[in-house]
């Protein structure tokens with residue numbers, strides 16, 4: 292039997308919203324234990340003044356990584372979204388997945404109309420603008436997926452949001468920003484050695500969202516101690532958006548059927564589905580439920 296999640300109606304107001312009027316006729320719903328109390332990005336004060344007690348190690352918490360986080364966060368001194376985004380009375384967001392369904396979609400102009408456009412990993416923008424747009428408010432990535440073109444695939448003020456999986460991920464970003472001697476070991480794919488970025492644009496995602504995605508969306512019925520499945524970066528970004536945004540639309544989500552060796556996975560390359568450490572079947576169920584409960588709306592098909 293498919294796992295189900297119970298939702299309750301929330302008070303987010305989306306009436307008179309040009310992006311939602313044709314698509315959302317019912318009030319949107321909220322997630323169980325949804326809360327805006329969690330800072331979206333990690334901040335120095337969590338580690339410097341008071342030791343932030345977390346139960347879990349990365350990627351679900353920061354237990355054991357406090358010192359390396361403190362060293363990094365002391366360097367960047369920026370822990371929030373930009374004030375012009377924070378101030379928006381209604382944050383209309385689109386999470387752009389990297390799926391093949393965006394190819395020839397001509398959704399570029401639609402995507403660029405959202406207040407907040409979230410992109411993932413090394414998804415290119417240049418050469419694909421007609422289908423995926425050119426605005427990037429935030430890009431979620433980890434060291435192994437940081438091989439995008441900083442100038443061609445981002446805007447000068449795009450926030451680079453590191454999703455920390457392991458302590459080495461935090462060391463990598465510190466080494467890059469601080470221009471320290473490059474010693475990179477323990478990555479499953481070599482991350483960039485040079486990475487032209489304005490350190491004021493870099494943030495670290497609060498692992499709270501990883502924990503929420505894994506526990507509440509992906510495997511809502513598993514005992515909390517059982518082995519958790521790491522959500523894809525896309526599901527993680529949707530989870531973040533559900534907490535941070537007032538309106539969450541998605542595009543480019545959906546994998547080819549297992550065993551389909553013809554259809555490419557991405558809108559930007561020809562790779563087809565191979566073994567994956569993610570449970571894409573469970574993720575599809577979670578996304579379908581979010582769609583059915585009108586918590587999110589899809590610009591492509593699912």
Ligand SMILES: CC(=O)N[C@H]1[C@H]([C@H](O)[C@H](O)CO)O[C@](OP(=O)(O)OC[C@H]2O[C@@H](n3ccc(N)nc3=O)[C@H](O)[C@@H]2O)(C(=O)O)C[C@@H]1O
Pocket residue numbers: 387388389390391411412413435436522523524525526543544545546547555556557567568569
């Ligand atoms: C080979 C490999 O490791 N692929 C993984 C890649 C890879 O690490 C990066 O592209 C960097 O090279 O990253 C992932 O994902 P990836 O970077 O491919 O895609 C980003 C997110 O888009 C959604 N997606 C993608 C393709 C598709 N057909 N349907 C989709 O729904 C997913 O939500 C996905 O998360 C990842 O981080 O999650 C997950 C992928 O399994």
Ligand SMILES: CC(=O)N[C@@H]1[C@@H](O)[C@H](O[C@@H]2O[C@H](CO)[C@H](O)[C@H](O)[C@H]2O)[C@@H](CO)O[C@H]1O
Pocket residue numbers: 433435456457479566567568569
């Ligand atoms: C296609 C696929 O599933 N790739 C897997 C990676 O995601 C996974 O790396 C794990 O991937 C994460 C991103 O999805 C983080 O980078 C994390 O540090 C890293 O350990 C490795 C190691 O477990 O195995 C591959 O087959």
